[in-house]
Amino acid sequence: MKCAICGITVETIDEAVEGGWTPCFFDGEQEHEVACPSCTGTLLQMSEDGEMEVKEAFRGKLRYREQRGDVARQDHLLTAIAVLENEPGKLN
Numbered sequence: 001m002k003c004a005i006c007g008i009t010v011e012t013i014d015e016a017v018e019g020g021w022t023p024c025f026f027d028g029e030q031e032h033e034v035a036c037p038s039c040t041g042t043l044l045q046m047s048e049d050g051e052m053e054v055k056e057a058f059r060g061k062l063r064y065r066e067q068r069g070d071v072a073r074q075d076h077l078l079t080a081i082a083v084l085e086n087e088p089g090k091l092n
């Protein structure tokens with residue numbers, strides 16, 4: 001298990017449960033997996049409908065370590081830029 005916010009890890013789910021890890025939480029509409037106890041205590045709160053959510057002050061401002069999709073998109077963008085720089089004719 002890896003904290004989506006700070007990236008700290010524990011070996012087993014049992015350890016996480018005993019340590020008070022949060023299995024999932026929401027940042028606005030976006031659902032994220034697993035927050036360690038210290039991130040939970042600092043950044044998360046219980047919402048009105050009983051879900052863990054990011055405190056309003058931090059909403060949309062946290063950088064998550066689980067978003068492989070974003071990294072892949074970024075790499076793709078860099079590749080596209082490299083291609084355009086090498087072959088400017090492709091713009092026309």
Ligand SMILES: [Zn+2]
Pocket residue numbers: 003004005006007008035036037038039040
């Ligand atoms: Zn954490």
